Amino acid sequence: MNFLVVINILFALIFAPLFDGFERKVKARLQNRQGPSIFQTWWDLIKLFKRPPVIPSDSIKRLYILAPYITFTAVLTAYLIVPTLLPQSLNFAGDFILVIYLISLATLIFSLGAFSSGNPYAQLGSNREVSLLMSEELVLAFVVGILALIGRSLSFEILFPLPLKVSSILGLALLFVVIYVSSARIPFDIPEAEPEIIEGPLIEYSGKHLALLEYSIYLKRFLLYSLFLNFILPKETTIRTGGFLLGLIVLSIVYSSLEAYYGRFRLDQAIKLMKKLSAVALVAWLIALMGW
């Protein structure tokens, strides 16, 4: 049955950009705009894939070119483990940790590639990207701890879905926030801040490299949505598929509406907030430890 994983990956590849288009539309409506068609993200990607990439002369060329491919592959690999439309996936003990690794790897390689471009804006952006990653990592570690404690396992096979407990609700609420932060949305789009550092890490990338990076950002968001939904949805196929699609739409609307109601944080403000959140996560972990 493992070949069904291919369907999951295809589903993600096709629908991740569509969901971004949908979110753009939601934001536009909230901002009193008409907004582009929901296919716009796809048109943008197709256009970018057709364009020849330009490589800056100051860059460390190999690293610069390799980074988008590694980022993209890392995110795509995670789809083997996290089920999307169909509940099938490749599972083994400790796959939770691997997914976290793959997501962090994507972010780090992305920053490294941007850093090697030699552009000061990209360097500042990667600097911010890594600082933000480090600050959210602590919360994420606690979230993993909470969820693992509840299911007494580090494998998704046993963890999906979580039993209804106080600690699992707290754990999922924290995961909800962490997903928001790591999908680089306002107020946490600090690494890309367009008016400040002009898209930061992405500034020098062009053509298919840019397309790959943007594609992996959409895929990463989509992956995190799926991860969150898997913790809630029951495993039976019939309800699951419908529930999964509905869940994706709800999450999209909630996340993009939240984005429309905030201004951007400064890096230090974001880090301070993440520190406070870590304290909350610690308390939640203790609750989980008590077995509530």
Add this chain to the structure above:
Amino acid sequence: MLIEILEKNGSKIIRHDENIIIALVSNKKLKKVAKELFDAGCYYATGVGVDERPKNGAFAMYHILNCEDEKRYVIIKTFAEELKIPSITPVICGANWAEREAMDMIGIEFEGHPEPERLIMPDDWPNGVYPLRKEFHYNQKVPAIEVKPKKRKKDPKIMEVPVGPFHPTLHEPESFELYIEGEKIVGASYRGFHVHRGLEKLAEERLTLNQVPFLAERICGICGFTHNCAYCQAVEDAAKIEVPERAEYIRTILLEVERLHSHLLWFGVACHLLGFDSGFMHTWRIREAFMDIAELLTGNRKTYGMNLVGGVRRDIDENKKKKLLEILDKTKKETKEILDNVAEMKELINRMEGVGVLPKKEAREIGVVGPVARASGIDTDIRRDHPYAAYGELDFKVPVYKEGDVLARFLVRYEETFESFWIVEQALDQMPQGEILNEDYELPEFAYGLGYTEAPRGEDVHFVITEGGNKLYRWRPRAPTYNNLPAVPIMLMGEKLADAPIIIASIDPCFSCTDHVAIIEKGRVCRCSLEEYLRLKR
């Protein structure tokens, strides 16, 4: 008091009335007079270099100062002796740019100027060609000379981040170079005047008296009306033209409508720079109503084309008045709603509070104007201090904040927005009947005129010397950003890079200005090149 200072130093008083004193000061006494005037509470409004060879056989420099205590403008005139005039920049640092501009455009040498480098003209402009001299013609082309760009030394610890000439934060070409250590700004330099269009030359040589208002309106894409209003007032002042009262009221209404749309535009831009795009979209939606008002009253959404010397071109009838009040009533509520929402957003306030502080002392020395000055605790407003148009008969408050940060500038504009609604309502109510244009005047020969308005960004000064007939001898407009911009490097010093866009935007810049480098270290202003800066740091 001012007149005493001038008389004590043996200056010749050319004109002396309620608003303006013009005095001829000898070269030897210039610096002393400037110092005493500055100590008496004057700030440097602008300086004008004039080629007066056909008239007096010499070049002249006019320093225009605004005295807030006496609510009067003082213009000190000096003749260049062998093309040399002592610089007053060491005494009043606000005179820096004006003197360098006269150096570029007229070719007067200012002795003792701390940085006698080009400001307006590009580096490839030939030496010894001065565009504002009378023998140079507006359509003359000059061959470019070759310049080698200076090589710069780099410090591995300091990152140079260019903001501009093209950058999404800035909506016009100008460039800030920021020196960054980590995320902290340790130095900032400004280069501008990329878009100097030679309007002054065009006005003197090519255009007639009543064509210039339309040119003046095109100085700015946002606050054009305030420029042509200031120009018309300057000519009216020179020729002693009586403007019909109804025309004064119509000007006031349009000036305030312009302020409303300009302030809303700024709120939108500020929201966008802070990442709050919803606020940006919604303020600009409301702003549309003011564009409609402008269209209703003048036929144009922007660049109204309403002013002529001696009055305005279109009347406001009862029907328009009724419609205008209706729109105002509706937008007032909407504006209040959205601005209150923005003011209540904690993360936006946190981003603005205590950021980009401009202390009062520095503000005074540079001579900042408008909302920037009012946010640094300087109680100044041309509308109240030097009433023009119908402002003398209207009642309004002038908000002043002491903090000097971005938030204070935000709040000043916030309060001003609602004062503007109130001013328009009053003006519509009190507007007398009568003529709107006085065309019965004659232009005197070589008369001085000064026009001033409070533009949305601050004091806007136009200086005019008439030629007689229907021509001007010299016209010098000075936009408020000219005075506010030198303060930006001070505000940027020591702040985070993330805050740079909002700090630059907080003066509501309207750029139209070349090579100027000002680097600040530990709060001390040092105007030097990067190499010198790096040397100083070591």
